[in-house]
Amino acid sequence: MMRERLYLYDTTLRDGQQTQGVQFSVAEKVRIAEALDALGVDYIEGGWPGANPTDSAFFEAAPATRARMTAFGMTKRAGRSAENDDVLARVLNAGTGTVCLVGKAHAYHVERALGITREENLESIRRSVAHVVAEGREAVFDAEHFFDGHAVDPAYARACVAAALEGGARWVVLCDTNGGTLPGGIARAVEAVIAGGVPGERLGIHTHDDTETAVAGSLAAVEAGVRQVQGTLNGLGERCGNANLTALIPTLALKAPWCERFETGVSAGALEGLTRTSRMLDETLNRVPRRQAAYVGASAFAHKAGLHASAILKDPATYEHVDPARVGNARVVPMSNQAGLSNLRGRLAEAGLEVARDDPALPRILEEVKAREAQGYSYDTAQASFEVLARRALGRLPDFFEVKRYKVTVERRKNKHDRMVSLSEAVVVVKVDGEKKLSVSESMDAAGGDRGPVNALARALAKDLGPYQPAIDDMRLVDFKVRVTQGGTEAVTRVMIDSEDGHGRRWSTVGVSANIVDASFEALLDAIVWKLSRDAPAPG
């Protein structure tokens, strides 16, 4: 049976940026756009060119994507032509193939917030969209406050939809801007618009989670006939967030009746990357991933109840509505020691460490990982630190060198030009091959600026490791993340470091301490030891 095509329109980079506390950099936007494209969404709304420097810069730096890159903006203001509206011009100047313009579809807002007449608003919609089309672009119209407007004045709300279609819009997106419309209300309004003669193939849905029903509202709209769904990864967005694509995509792909009736651009293979993509976004924003998130949360397939756990061992389908592997997630069963151990052996094998089933080191490693995770370590992503820990417990890690002590100083004072400047310096003392070596380094970036104590420590530590120096000369620190795992005065700091080398390898390590410099040093040390375990000659 032919399935109908459903289009996914992602607005993580635009409406997602309205999340309190979220402020993307250009580099972050680029990385997220690439992840969205790999996932297979149809549209990537990149931001509002002209509204702020980051969004403007993003469109210049935007990667080439299979998805249609889309610039967002506003319909022209009343009293000037679309051609002469500078705000609209900046949106078009971003040069995207698709342009989305938002305009009001609620008479009260037109009169109260814009202070123009209803007819002026219709004219503004029609002409703005027509201008976008005349410039050779695909036009999308976001009908703001559509549902609230439709509830009090359906004729006017629908006139706004009609104006956009007359202007040549490919899509008119019905927006529940305030997030207050429940799924039943959304379904009834969509049905009314379609009954009024607008084909569902031209309609989209945009919901917010203010009543915790954004996902259900989007599904209800699709059931009523719309064929485009707007949302964000992890449900980022203004107030309570937008419809969560991370929940919607697997439901559309895996659950009846959706998977039988519709297809999207997300392949089964890409879907298996969903959990990773969700975590990547949280890491980029340094947000703690929601354990209870549908499909992708760390607890989404965790079976804590005793009754459930024992049934799961007989047949996973008893308590799982989908196979977690389909979305790249994994089952978690409060482990009998036996299940824990076979898991651990699998993990070690992945790291190239074959270990006999009855090796007495296995329960020791499991205990140590558990104890450290209770302190704040996290080995889910810090695979290299896990490997270092395991190699040490298995007696398969040479004693390459020993750190005797270090000292780091940060000083801030006036320079000779009477400007405040800071300087960081580190001294590291190691013992290599029986020989004591003192190394000192300043922190410094390419421009001669101070990059702080962790940079100084990394440079000093990697400065002279005697016979091992050649093995680490090609490595560099590429990312550094800090999280405080407990609040307040008991705060414990977790530092994650990503490193890279000349072979194109990339590895992650972790350190935990109340002292952020200590935590960083621990992660740096693991990174070097891991690299040596791969590339160094065994100690003589």
Added chain:
Amino acid sequence: MMRERLYLYDTTLRDGQQTQGVQFSVAEKVRIAEALDALGVDYIEGGWPGANPTDSAFFEAAPATRARMTAFGMTKRAGRSAENDDVLARVLNAGTGTVCLVGKAHAYHVERALGITREENLESIRRSVAHVVAEGREAVFDAEHFFDGHAVDPAYARACVAAALEGGARWVVLCDTNGGTLPGGIARAVEAVIAGGVPGERLGIHTHDDTETAVAGSLAAVEAGVRQVQGTLNGLGERCGNANLTALIPTLALKAPWCERFETGVSAGALEGLTRTSRMLDETLNRVPRRQAAYVGASAFAHKAGLHASAILKDPATYEHVDPARVGNARVVPMSNQAGLSNLRGRLAEAGLEVARDDPALPRILEEVKAREAQGYSYDTAQASFEVLARRALGRLPDFFEVKRYKVTVERRKNKHDRMVSLSEAVVVVKVDGEKKLSVSESMDAAGGDRGPVNALARALAKDLGPYQPAIDDMRLVDFKVRVTQGGTEAVTRVMIDSEDGHGRRWSTVGVSANIVDASFEALLDAIVWKLSRDAPAPG
């Protein structure tokens, strides 16, 4: 018009305890039961007496409540009578007026997980419920896997419902145990049961959030006819959690058509305590409250988009579907680079700074906020840093003191017991009232451990500010958050600090630098200056 009564059945203390990482103490259960009772739910499911020591102890310590206290358990096992089932006996021994028993309603599970015949299962349901009723208790039957069972064998699923009603159950609760049934499927199954002759007044709904539609599924079931809703506060529960009562209750109370058709036991006054109750639960469990939670989240009524923020100032109804005060929450109009001048003036007024509409400082402040946000600052949450910035630009900030220089040292070495220990020390030099003051401090926690360079700096900076010292003596650092706003070697670190004082005030400040110690120092400095701007005498 008479509204129909809808019953709320809370299972925070039972299914909520299946949340990964949640383990209530008896005292916590008591506190939560009291909060639930104050809120006005009809049933409080307190736990499974006999299944673990805490649950048994809770029923002995349970407070007297207006809500019906309910013990949870399982239908009797096959091959023994209800009277002789020790598991069931322990449930009844808790002495609650209401008893809820779970039993299977899906033939596959009966045969596969229980290993008994379908008829034995029906008999077990009927007799167990009858036994509860014979003991003079109100009986509730949770029909486990009802929706999955109904999808493959509707006759058997409904026979299970009928068996419980024959046994005398007051309520039969249709459970979507695996969380995989979408709202449409729930509505159709409920309609089928009611069409089969079971009155909706005897039916309840129990959903899970595995597709992020638990709230919508519960609403769909009520629309289809059920009159009892099960859920948990903050959506706690197995895997992705149960239906979130914190979202459901306000929708039922405030939103059409629900508030027109139904009434619950939650009064308008109690509803105003909802946000506080939600936060109390998170504090009890030491969970970070979800900012984006519907109705009760800190961001639920935060208007970040510039267009929204300016309309909100004209009329809150433009972008708010309900008044935040109805649920005890509050509107937040944060500063961000998307905000305009009118937003800025509103924000300044909130900080007690009245500024004329045409004050030339306004555009300067806006520009500075934008420029700083592009560097990585974020003033959404760091209101105190925003205020310091604005006061300075408006010439309304005295020069309390000047920092001339600082130096911080972190040293890690072996102590006399040959163990690696670290020590952090800071020297700060300030000029106050024309006088130079040097302060030095070590970092130290209550146990004498090292807490790192930021702690040492905070102590040294707040050690001697001359005439201003009394104004800052009651302040303390309560939270510290770090994130890296750009990856790799260009990493810029943003530090946010929360401070508190003896007046119960709490304020947030921000610092940004490539050097994490500098960024922290900047945030610490803002925190002290903000406090002085409130409490210090003007400089002489």
